[in-house]
Amino acid sequence: xxxxxxxxxxxxxxxxxxxxxxxxxxxxxxxxxxxxxxxxxxxxxxxxxxxxxxxxxxxxxxxxxxxxxxxxxxxxxxxxxxxxxxxxxxxxxxxxxxxxxxxxxxxxxxxxxxxxxxxxxxxxxxxxxxxxxxxxxxxxxxxxxxxxxxxxxxxx
Numbered sequence: 001x002x003x004x005x006x007x008x009x010x011x012x013x014x015x016x017x018x019x020x021x022x023x024x025x026x027x028x029x030x031x032x033x034x035x036x037x038x039x040x041x042x043x044x045x046x047x048x049x050x051x052x053x054x055x056x057x058x059x060x061x062x063x064x065x066x067x068x069x070x071x072x073x074x075x076x077x078x079x080x081x082x083x084x085x086x087x088x089x090x091x092x093x094x095x096x097x098x099x100x101x102x103x104x105x106x107x108x109x110x111x112x113x114x115x116x117x118x119x120x121x122x123x124x125x126x127x128x129x130x131x132x133x134x135x136x137x138x139x140x141x142x143x144x145x146x147x148x149x150x151x152x153x154x155x156x
Contacts, residue, residue: 007036013046014054022049022069022093027078037070041090045070048091048135052114056095059109065096067130086117092134094122103129107148117142 009020019037022045028035037045057064071079071087086092097103103121110119110133117136123129136142 011042013042014049016057016063017049017053017066019045021066022090025068025071025075028072028075031074031078033072033074033078035070035072035075037072037090041070044090044137045093047137048093048133051135052110052116052133053093053095055114056106056110059113060106066093067096068094086134091117091136092132094130094132097121097129097131100129103131104148106131107146111146115139115142116144118145120145120147 007019007023009018009023011019013019013022019042023035023037025033025035027033053064053066068079068087069092070090071081071085073088076083076085076088081087095106097106107119107121110116110131115135117134118132119134120132121129122132
């Protein structure tokens with residue numbers, strides 16, 4: 001996918017989200033990876049924001065941080081992401097959740113009120129959790145796949 005030479009991290013995707021929030025990556029910065037999305041990926045990110053992320057934020061009236069959004073192929077490989085990840089085309093984001101109770105509330109609200117492709121509660125070995133959300137550009141392709149994985153307690 002061709003990168004976007006006119007990448008503007010301050011471009012607004014929705015009322016509260018900038019493009020940079022979905023593209024900035026500490027891993028990319030540390031490894032010198034170009035993580036600028038194509039114009040098509042930017043359009044997909046805008047749709048993801050407008051259809052899922054912004055409505056969730058609006059409903060709860062709180063900022064929701066994006067842990068990971070768009071990933072270039074090089075960044076996805078560095079993060080050991082799956083080869084067919086929707087992050088590669090700007091159709092997925094991982095949203096930070098402060099605790100498991102909040103994760104449950106957000107998860108149920110998205111399931112019951114929004115159109116989405118995938119919705120997963122994921123976690124790492126240290127118990128940090130996030131909500132993976134995706135949305136297809138063609139609404140008819142949204143599969144409404146959901147998995148809620150309860151995170152393991154942090155290691156002592």
